[in-house]
Amino acid sequence: MFQIRLVILLVVTNYSLFGQAGIHNFGNLQLHSKGHVGFHTDFTNDGSFDRNSGLIGFYQDQESLYISGAFSPTFYDLELAVEKNLYLDIPIHIDNSLGIIYGNIISSRANKNIYTKFTAKADYIGIANHSKIDGQVGVEGQKVFSFPVGYDDLLRPLQVQFIDDVFLAKCAYFFENPDYPRSFAKSFNSKNRDNSLGGINTQEFWNLTTTGRIQITLNWNSGSIMDTSINNRESITVAGWNKKNEQWNNLGNAKYEGTVSEGSVTSNIFNANDYEIFTLGFLFNTKGNEPGNYAITPNGDGINDFFSLKIIEQSPNNELKVFNRSGLLVYDKTNYLNEFQGISNRNGNQKNNYLPEGVYFYIIDLKDLNLKYQGYFYLTFE
Numbered sequence: 001m002f003q004i005r006l007v008i009l010l011v012v013t014n015y016s017l018f019g020q021a022g023i024h025n026f027g028n029l030q031l032h033s034k035g036h037v038g039f040h041t042d043f044t045n046d047g048s049f050d051r052n053s054g055l056i057g058f059y060q061d062q063e064s065l066y067i068s069g070a071f072s073p074t075f076y077d078l079e080l081a082v083e084k085n086l087y088l089d090i091p092i093h094i095d096n097s098l099g100i101i102y103g104n105i106i107s108s109r110a111n112k113n114i115y116t117k118f119t120a121k122a123d124y125i126g127i128a129n130h131s132k133i134d135g136q137v138g139v140e141g142q143k144v145f146s147f148p149v150g151y152d153d154l155l156r157p158l159q160v161q162f163i164d165d166v167f168l169a170k171c172a173y174f175f176e177n178p179d180y181p182r183s184f185a186k187s188f189n190s191k192n193r194d195n196s197l198g199g200i201n202t203q204e205f206w207n208l209t210t211t212g213r214i215q216i217t218l219n220w221n222s223g224s225i226m227d228t229s230i231n232n233r234e235s236i237t238v239a240g241w242n243k244k245n246e247q248w249n250n251l252g253n254a255k256y257e258g259t260v261s262e263g264s265v266t267s268n269i270f271n272a273n274d275y276e277i278f279t280l281g282f283l284f285n286t287k288g289n290e291p292g293n294y295a296i297t298p299n300g301d302g303i304n305d306f307f308s309l310k311i312i313e314q315s316p317n318n319e320l321k322v323f324n325r326s327g328l329l330v331y332d333k334t335n336y337l338n339e340f341q342g343i344s345n346r347n348g349n350q351k352n353n354y355l356p357e358g359v360y361f362y363i364i365d366l367k368d369l370n371l372k373y374q375g376y377f378y379l380t381f382e
Contacts, residue, residue: 025045025069026046031054037055039059042068043058043073050074055078056075056079058078065086066086067086085104089107090114094117094122096122109135124148132148132150134149137149139160147159156219158171169209170210174206176204177203193247198282207276214272215254215269216266222261234256236263236281237251237283238250238252238267238281239278242274291375309338318367319367322340322360323362324355357380357381360376360378
């Protein structure tokens with residue numbers, strides 16, 4: 001098979017062979033169906049190379065190979081077996097299939113103009129930790145597509161599903177802290193997040209650029225640094241950086257697969273125009289902060305002087321109502337901040353005065369979390 005490939009390379013019209021320097025196409029090259037060409041050196045494309053229907057392979061077990069030139073080549077079937085990886089200096093297109101035996105396709109993850117593009121009917125095989133695309137991947141014309149992206153020896157795919165129309169999408173994976181990304185001029189501050197998010201994965205993120213309504217699926221494995229407080233997969237969600245508000249938003253966890261150690265989570269449907277950066281988020285564990293029953297002793301000793309509910313940290317948009325044993329509303333506060341110390345703010349004899357000692361009932365409506373709790377507390381001044 002090696003001899004057949006070599007002969008084909010030597011007789012192709014408008015092809016120049018520069019010894020070990022590589023193969024340089026200046027003309028109009030076309031590979032017909034059932035054709036099989038093997039490149040064992042670098043390929044420079046300065047001519048037409050976009051009407052192929054056979055298989056073109058890059059094979060090298062000792063050195064890296066490079067694709068460069070003025071024009072993007074289009075491969076029908078592309079096969080890769082390059083021990084030290086195939087590097088792209090220009091974008092390439094794949095019309096039918098990519099098969100990786102070993103090695104990675106590598107391009108600049110920060111340059112969206114250089115990417116591996118899969119067209120409407122293209123797919124891939126052989127994707128694994130040591131055989132993937134480390135760089136930008138594009139897809140056009142496919143309703144559902146899993147980007148075979150990763151970094152170094154780590155495969156970290158992202159799946160996109162278009163809900164309405166299908167658009168061009170580009171994706172790359174970044175094994176970087178979003179707080180201090182090396183590949184971006186700006187930060188995606190993990191502390192800027194909506195109230196339902198208890199934390200953001202600061203080990204990694206994905207950059208997905210597209211438009212329209214979509215759902216995405218992210219995955220994690222034993223190598224992912226997950227929040228140590230996460231003890232169930234329902235606490236894991238998809239988080240997206242809102243470009244306008246410059247904060248991480250909870251995009252939902254509509255579907256799970258796997259376990260806490262290894263699995264995937266699918267977002268709710270959202271508008272891709274608002275987001276480009278995505279990672280795993282962690283929801284607050286409301287179980288440990290559920291309000292209960294309390295004693296309030298506003299005597300100035302610094303202990304239980306205020307009616308303090310820890311869960312309101314997760315829902316600043318809230319409303320607290322306090323009732324006496326007769327059912328009369330004696331205190332009402334929107335956006336409660338743990339300031340109640342037994343003084344009524346409602347019209348009546350006790351307004352702006354301390355309430356009598358005794359049992360009181362409360363209702364707290366946590367609007368950010370769509371939760372409502374009720375309980376009681378005992379007020380005493382001893």
